[in-house]
Amino acid sequence: AQLANQIAAGEVVERPASVVKELVENSLDAQATQIDIELEKGGSKLIRIRDNGVGIAEAELVLALSRHATSKISSLADLEQIESLGFRGEALASISSVARLTLTSKPAQQAAAWQASAEGRDMAVELRPAAHPDGTSIDVVDLFFNTPARRRFLRSDKTEFTHIDELIKRLALSRFDVAWQLSHNGQVVRRLPVADTAAAKQKRLALICGRNFAEQALWIENQYGEIKLSGWILPAMACQAVSSGQYSYVNGRMMRDKLLNHAIRQAYGDWLAAELQPAFVLYLELPANDVDVNVHPAKHEVRFHQARLVHDFVVSALADALTQGQD
Numbered sequence: 101a102q103l104a105n106q107i108a109a110g111e112v113v114e115r116p117a118s119v120v121k122e123l124v125e126n127s128l129d130a131q132a133t134q135i136d137i138e139l140e141k142g143g144s145k146l147i148r149i150r151d152n153g154v155g156i157a158e159a160e161l162v163l164a165l166s167r168h169a170t171s172k173i174s175s176l177a178d179l180e181q182i183e184s185l186g187f188r189g190e191a192l193a194s195i196s197s198v199a200r201l202t203l204t205s206k207p208a209q210q211a212a213a214w215q216a217s218a219e220g221r222d223m224a225v226e227l228r229p230a231a232h233p234d235g236t237s238i239d240v241v242d243l244f245f246n247t248p249a250r251r252r253f254l255r256s257d258k259t260e261f262t263h264i265d266e267l268i269k270r271l272a273l274s275r276f277d278v279a280w281q282l283s284h285n286g287q288v289v290r291r292l293p294v295a296d297t298a299a300a301k302q303k304r305l306a307l308i309c310g311r312n313f314a315e316q317a318l319w320i321e322n323q324y325g326e327i328k329l330s331g332w333i334l335p336a337m338a339c340q341a342v343s344s345g346q347y348s349y350v351n352g353r354m355m356r357d358k359l360l361n362h363a364i365r366q367a368y369g370d371w372l373a374a375e376l377q378p379a380f381v382l383y384l385e386l387p388a389n390d391v392d393v394n395v396h397p398a399k400h401e402v403r404f405h406q407a408r409l410v411h412d413f414v415v416s417a418l419a420d421a422l423t424q425g426q427d
């Protein structure tokens with residue numbers, strides 16, 4: 101029971117973007133190198149995610165749709181070292197309880213694809229043969245069709261789409277080894293091929309944060325013991341009232357962390373006028389057991405075991421680069 105509480109039960113399926121986040125994290129867990137996201141009406145009508153990952157075997161399709169059946173955490177000790185993005189084993193079950201979900205998959209070593217969907221009031225899972233290349237597709241149709249109160253909380257299609265686009269941008273900045281495609285109402289909105297060279301990374305950076313950011317940002321690479329900081333930061337003189345992006349990652353996970361944000365602001369010091377917004381894409385890496393990622397159920401916050409040390413290292417690494425950037 102203690103373990104169950106720590107896992108912060110109750111999946112947050114708040115809006116289309118939270119569905120996309122869970123599904124894309126599953127694709128990444130499945131080692132996909134190509135992820136296509138297709139949306140209709142801001143995701144409220146359709147969210148379709150296709151990946152070329154390892155797939156789900158026929159015998160496991162039904163299990164994948166059931167709550168906790170797949171939780172990868174079997175002991176408290178495992179909580180200390182959470183490596184894969186998903187660990188609660190309830191995203192698919194939660195989503196299928198508030199939308200019409202269809203799961204189609206074919207592992208490379210399986211001859212044919214199979215499809216599963218939960219139907220009817222008792223949510224009995226039906227299995228049928230299907231046609232599908234190696235990998236997995238998940239269709240989420242009519243989100244919140246059976247929970248009108250939540251459906252009413254959805255904003256305009258444009259707003260919901262913007263949330264999803266922002267999520268994909270954040271993910272694409274942490275996974276240059278994955279090709280991403282995002283379509284909305286039949287139109288490709290973002291196409292980001294795999295970026296495996298410095299030039300290709302720079303190109304992706306420009307596509308996501310804008311050409312201005314990509315051209316003016318300073319490249320950072322710094323290390324203190326086992327703590328590493330790398331990424332791009334915009335010099336103070338190039339920052340504007342409307343930020344061209346604030347992206348930070350801890351051990352590959354996107355974060356909106358207070359400590360990091362504070363350290364970044366402090367590094368700019370007096371160079372950055374109060375009304376201007378810093379812009380950065382920063383990657384912090386440290387040993388998994390120096391950081392607790394299970395602080396917030398939505399997984400946007402972390403707790404550093406040596407908070408002061410991490411903070412001061414980030415300030416000094418960035419301040420160095422920003423000071424040089426002033427010359």
Ligand code: ADP
Pocket residue numbers: 122126127130151153154155156164165170171172186187188189190191192193236
């Ligand atoms: P969790 O990711 O926490 O295990 P989910 O409900 O998100 O729980 O997914 C259930 C299981 O379904 C996963 O553990 C995984 O085995 C399988 N699965 C889901 N999506 C995919 C995918 N895109 N590719 C391969 N397997 C998947």
Ligand code: MG
Pocket residue numbers: 122125126186187189191192
């Ligand atoms: Mg998951």
